[in-house]
Amino acid sequence: MSAERRIIPIEPAGSPGKSAAFEYISTRKDELIGWARKFSIFPYPFVTACCAMEFMAVSSTPYDTDRFGAALPRFSPRQSDLLMVVGTVTHKQAPILLKVWEQMCEPKWVMAFGVCATSGGFYQNYAAVPGIDRILPVDVYIPGCPPRPEMVIDGIMQLQDKIARQKHVIVTKDF
Amino acid sequence: MKSSAEVFDRIASRLSDREGEVAVSHGILVANLAPGGVLAAARLLRDELGFDVFLDVTAVDWPGQDPRFEVVWHFYSTSHKVRVRVKTRVPESNPSVPSLTPLYGSAAFMERECHEMYGIGFEGNADLRPLLLYEGFVGHPLRKDYPKEREQPLVAYRPGFELGERG
Ligand code: SF4
Numbered sequence: 485m486s487a488e489r490r491i492i493p494i495e496p497a498g499s500p501g502k503s504a505a506f507e508y509i510s511t512r513k514d515e516l517i518g519w520a521r522k523f524s525i526f527p528y529p530f531v532t533a534c535c536a537m538e539f540m541a542v543s544s545t546p547y548d549t550d551r552f553g554a555a556l557p558r559f560s561p562r563q564s565d566l567l568m569v570v571g572t573v574t575h576k577q578a579p580i581l582l583k584v585w586e587q588m589c590e591p592k593w594v595m596a597f598g599v600c601a602t603s604g605g606f607y608q609n610y611a612a613v614p615g616i617d618r619i620l621p622v623d624v625y626i627p628g629c630p631p632r633p634e635m636v637i638d639g640i641m642q643l644q645d646k647i648a649r650q651k652h653v654i655v656t657k658d659f
Numbered sequence: 660m661k662s663s664a665e666v667f668d669r670i671a672s673r674l675s676d677r678e679g680e681v682a683v684s685h686g687i688l689v690a691n692l693a694p695g696g697v698l699a700a701a702r703l704l705r706d707e708l709g710f711d712v713f714l715d716v717t718a719v720d721w722p723g724q725d726p727r728f729e730v731v732w733h734f735y736s737t738s739h740k741v742r743v744r745v746k747t748r749v750p751e752s753n754p755s756v757p758s759l760t761p762l763y764g765s766a767a768f769m770e771r772e773c774h775e776m777y778g779i780g781f782e783g784n785a786d787l788r789p790l791l792l793y794e795g796f797v798g799h800p801l802r803k804d805y806p807k808e809r810e811q812p813l814v815a816y817r818p819g820f821e822l823g824e825r826g
Contacts, residue, residue: 575793575810575811575812575813575814576791576792576793576813578812578813578814579813579814582814608807608808609800609807610796610800610805610809610810610811611800613812614810617817617820618812618816618817618820619812619814619816619817620817621817
């Protein structure tokens with residue numbers, strides 16, 4: 485063996501110079517973590533208006549969102565990773581919503597539940613924010629006024645697909 | 660307890676000594692008074708006629724008419740079980756009426772709301788801060804000339820999103 489020093493480069497995944505083997509392994513790790521994360525969604529319900537009724541319906545026994553690992557709401561933004569914005573958000577409330585979102589730890593996702601959160605719905609006036617995507621990034625939109633529980637479940641499943649497909653930054657070459 | 664017609668007759672006779680007209684409309688006694696007569700009428704209603712509940716104060720914007728604003732009060736009597744509506748008109752240049760806070764404590768919040776939504780001034784109410792709106796809101800959203808699309812967000816929009824009409 486030569487006296488050459490072995491250098492282990494420390495590079496994040498995705499930087500040039502990565503090997504095909506590493507790429508393969510890290511893809512599989514992303515999948516593994518995505519799989520774990522998509523079944524442990526802890527929602528924070530930011531409930532402001534009539535959509536709350538539908539939220540209660542969908543989180544109760546007949547629809548059983550625990551099948552998707554998304555049943556247990558956390559009422560602290562620090563313990564949750566899905567912000568469910570359920571109902572109309574007014575301009576006066578927007579700073580509160582933004583603060584809640586800022587307090588959530590990464591990784592975090594946002595769901596706009598109902599047309600009010602999605603686009604303001606039928607409200608076009610001085611009071612309502614015309615869509616929460618104006619103030620924070622939204623991952624999944626659920627239309628309907630209010631959406632049916634099946635639509636909410638479809639939204640959760642779409643979010644799960646999105647989480648599974650995501651690159652999870654926790655995975656670096658040194659992981 | 661007297662019938663509401665008797666009560667209305669009695670109130671009408673007391674109110675009609677002052678300027679204005681009094682009539683019964685859809686089961687409510689409606690008094691159209693001059694702005695200066697409102698406080699005295701409210702005092703009469705509260706102290707002598709038994710109207711112990713102040714229900715609401717709101718306004719109506721009649722664009723193109725002069726005087727433009729109509730301020731409307733509702734009172735209720737728990738002993739007679741009848742309502743009375745008092746109305747007055749104020750011009751756009753000086754939309755100001757006396758505050759009823761010396762008579763009814765519950766008027767304070769309702770006058771704040773009417774003030775922010777219609778820009779009606781209530782002389783004698785020292786605390787007319789926004790109640791449902793927020794500090795820094797420009798204009799009076801329930802006036803008919805407030806643009807429907809005008810947004811005054813407290814949080815800056817993310818890049819790529821336009822504000823509605825700026826006025
Ligand atoms: S979308 Fe419809 S049900 Fe939901 S908050 Fe808005 S108005 Fe209410």
